[in-house]
Each structure stands twice: as C-alpha cells, then as structure tokens.
Amino acid sequence: MKLFINGQEETVSLEEASIAELLSHKRVEMPEMVSVEYNGRFLRRDEYERIRVKDGDRIEFLYFMGGGSN
Amino acid sequence: MNLTEEQIERYSRHIILKDVGGAGQEKILQAKVLIIGTGGLGAPAALYLAAAGVGTIGLVDGDTVDLSNLQRQVIHFTADVKRLKVDSAREKIEALNPDVKVVTYPERVHAENIAAIIKDYDFIIDGTDNFPAKFLINDACVLHSKPFSHGGILRFDGQTMTYLPGSACYRCVFNSPPPKGAVPTCSEAGILGAVAGMLGTIQAAEALRYILGKGKLLTNRLLIFNALDMEYRQVNIRQNPECPICGERPIITKLVDYEQPVCDLRSRYHA
Ligand SMILES: [Zn+2]
Numbered sequence: 444m445k446l447f448i449n450g451q452e453e454t455v456s457l458e459e460a461s462i463a464e465l466l467s468h469k470r471v472e473m474p475e476m477v478s479v480e481y482n483g484r485f486l487r488r489d490e491y492e493r494i495r496v497k498d499g500d501r502i503e504f505l506y507f508m509g510g511g512s513n
Numbered sequence: 514m515n516l517t518e519e520q521i522e523r524y525s526r527h528i529i530l531k532d533v534g535g536a537g538q539e540k541i542l543q544a545k546v547l548i549i550g551t552g553g554l555g556a557p558a559a560l561y562l563a564a565a566g567v568g569t570i571g572l573v574d575g576d577t578v579d580l581s582n583l584q585r586q587v588i589h590f591t592a593d594v595k596r597l598k599v600d601s602a603r604e605k606i607e608a609l610n611p612d613v614k615v616v617t618y619p620e621r622v623h624a625e626n627i628a629a630i631i632k633d634y635d636f637i638i639d640g641t642d643n644f645p646a647k648f649l650i651n652d653a654c655v656l657h658s659k660p661f662s663h664g665g666i667l668r669f670d671g672q673t674m675t676y677l678p679g680s681a682c683y684r685c686v687f688n689s690p691p692p693k694g695a696v697p698t699c700s701e702a703g704i705l706g707a708v709a710g711m712l713g714t715i716q717a718a719e720a721l722r723y724i725l726g727k728g729k730l731l732t733n734r735l736l737i738f739n740a741l742d743m744e745y746r747q748v749n750i751r752q753n754p755e756c757p758i759c760g761e762r763p764i765i766t767k768l769v770d771y772e773q774p775v776c777d778l779r780s781r782y783h784a
Contacts, residue, residue, distance in 0.1 A: 450746050475695040478687050485686065485753050503748050505735065507691045508665030508672050509644050510553065510699035510709075 447501040462502075463491040469504065477504045514539050520612065524566055532727040538566065542612060544724040547571035547634040549622055549650060551598045553699065553709030554664045554716060555640030556588035561717040563606040563613050567724075570606060571634055573618040574598040585706030622646055624768035627653045636720045637661035640713065642698060644690040645771035651676070651683035652768055655758050660723055662716040662731075667697070669705050669741035671712040673731060674750070675719050680732040685753035685760075690771050708740045 446453050448469065457468060462481065466474050479486045480503040481494060496502065516524070516535060520542075527533045527541070546567050548555045551574040562570055576598050578589045586598075593601035599617035606615050618630055622641075627649060631637055637659055639650045647663065654661040658678040665672050676682050715736070722728045733752075738745040758765040 450748075473695050475691050480686075480748065480750070483749070483751070485688075485750075485755070487688075487755070505672075505686060505737075505748065506667075506670070507644070507687060507696045508667045508670060509647065509696055510642055510666040510704055 444496070444498045446496060446499075449503055457496070459495045459497075461492050462486060462494050462496065465496055465502065466491070466504070471504060477506055479504060514542065516542075520566070523610075523612075527565065533725060537725045537727070540724050540726075541721065542566050542568045544636070544720075545569040545571070545634045546636050546638065546720050546724075547573065547631060548638045548640055549573045549646070550640035550642060551586070551588065551602045552576075552582065552640060552642060553585045553666060553704060553706070554713040555638065556586040556602070557710045557713035558638050558640060558717040558720070559602055559606060560588055560609065561714055562720060563610045565717075565721055566610060566612050567720070568612070569614045569616060569634075571616045571618065571630070572599045572602050573620065573622055573630060574602075575619055575621040581700075585704065585709040587710065622649060622653075624649065624770045627768065628657060631657060631659050634659070636723050638716050638720060639663050640716070642700075644696070647683065648690050648771060649768060652758055652765060655682050655684075656766075656768070662719045664712050664716050666704055666708055666712050667699060668702055669708055670737070670739050671708055671715075672735055672737045673712055673715055673719075674735045675723070675731040677723075677730065677732050679752075681750045681752045682756060682759050684758050684765075685756040686735060686750055688757060693772065705740060711738070711740065 446455055471477055482501050524538045527538050528535050544567050546562055548559050551572050577595050578593045578598055578601055580594050588602045588605050597619050599619050603615045603617055606613055631653055641647055660677045662675050663683050733750055735748045735750055754761045
C-alpha cells in the first residue's frame, strides 16, 4: 500500500492499519506530541483508532514546537 | 508623511525595491508591530524590524537576561546579563535606528492583560517559549481580529504560520496545548542558535510583507524546516470547522490561562 506521509511517498505493509497503528509504526511514541492531518482534515484523538488508512492516503504528522524565547 | 534626506539614504535598499518604494517605506515607518517574547525568535525579529524602520515596536517580556540566552538571543550582550530583557532590547533598537519608537511591557502576557497590550498594534509576533502563551496569543488575536505570526522551534526544527482574520488559526492545526511534559522545551531539549535566527527573520519578513501588502503571506500553510538536513516543506492547512475558537461551533469565547510549565533545566538540576 502506498501512503504519502509527511509529503513523502512510502510503501508500507500495513493493510487496514489504524492511524494509531501508523503512529506507532512511525515511532511516534506519544500521540500527544503530534497533530494528525488526514487527507486534508485534522483528526480528533478519538478518531485515531477508528480511521483505517487506505492506498493513496495523505497523512501529515505535525509536531508541537513550543520553543522561542528562553 | 515625507521621507527626510537621511531616511532616503538609510532605507535606500528598500526604496529601490519595486515592491517597497518610497510609499512602502512610509507604510513601514507608520506601522506598529508587537513582539511577545524578546528571546530566540523575538531578538532577531526585533533587530530586523528596527533596521527596517518599523515606526513603533512593542516588546513584551518579564524575564531578565541569563548567560545561557546569549547563544541565540542576539539582541542581548554579555554586559546585559541580569538586566530586564525589554530594557536591553530597547537600548539596542534605539542605538540601531532612532526612527523607531519602542514601547516596553516588562511582564508576561496573561488572560487579563493581553487584550489591552495587543489593541494598538497592526501585527503581532509570537516569540514565546511555552504553550500556554502560544495558545493565549492565538486566542486573543482570533477574538480581537489581529494578524499574527506563530513561530516554534526545537533542536534543529522550526515551524511558522501566519494568521489573518478568516484564515486558519493555530488551534485549527493544534487543538489544545499538549499535556505538560509531552513536548520538551528548548531549555530541556536544546536549540541550535542559528535556527532561532532563521525563524525569527521569517517572522519579521511576514510582518513587513503584511505592512506592505505585498506577496503571499504564510496563511493557510504551515512552513516546517529541519536545519540539520536543511529541508523545508510546507503543509497546506485550512480553517477547521471543528476548531474550538474559529470553527462552526466555537467553545472558546473568552480568554483562559493554561497552567505555565514549571520544569526547565534549572529546576531539574536544582530541585
Ligand atoms: Zn481556528
């Protein structure tokens, strides 16, 4: 299955994986660290288990970045 | 307003630009930009905006300069250690460009004071180092229809987006602050000083292009870069109908303070 993850095309052997499974596959240890955009829509955390990825999906993992001053 | 001979010379490299010109430089000289946080992002942003001749620059920061700030907060010098950051920054700006009026707010933004502070400014730069402040700035700017630039940095990474009323806001992307401890701060994880400069100058360029009304701002897109491999990418975003502040059924209708982070390197080492 081909997915576009963070703008890069990737072939993954994770048929019908949930977003939660994809996060752990991508070694995002704490889902709280990212916001997930799935085919142009930002997901709520309660959707991570329910949504199953399919061929051609576009997924962005956007990390919180809090730095700036001190 | 008419540019003086001296101003024509000082800003000649701006004025020669087709997209700035004398008229654009006059807009810059009349503009008011607020910089919240005079640290890694706010320091380079303040220097470039001052050099550009932004008429009024507001600086908000309640902290004093620490020796460990000097690796990236280029507006503060060794002799400024222990001084208020806003005083140190004001001095450099005034020395750089007497055209600039500096207004200082030696305090932290919170739900009670932020509306009054942002009120008089055309554009706001978020250069803060913590999520409670970042969400507060977003919420205040959305509720009061103020354009602002979001910036975040960590290690070798940076991200930035610009909000204009009607475009996607920070909460459209990041619904609410991460749980405390889930995301390290710069003091915990480190930051390459030059990365702060890269991002702070992008934020300054956003403010200037907003003032000039030229080009395409970073609205409805999040610019992300990794300076370790020097890779840039942008993610298209759009207003999120489920956004808690600008969505179809907003649940945030007044400003709230989130708990401030309590752990930094110092408290971990000295606890
Ligand atoms: Zn929003």
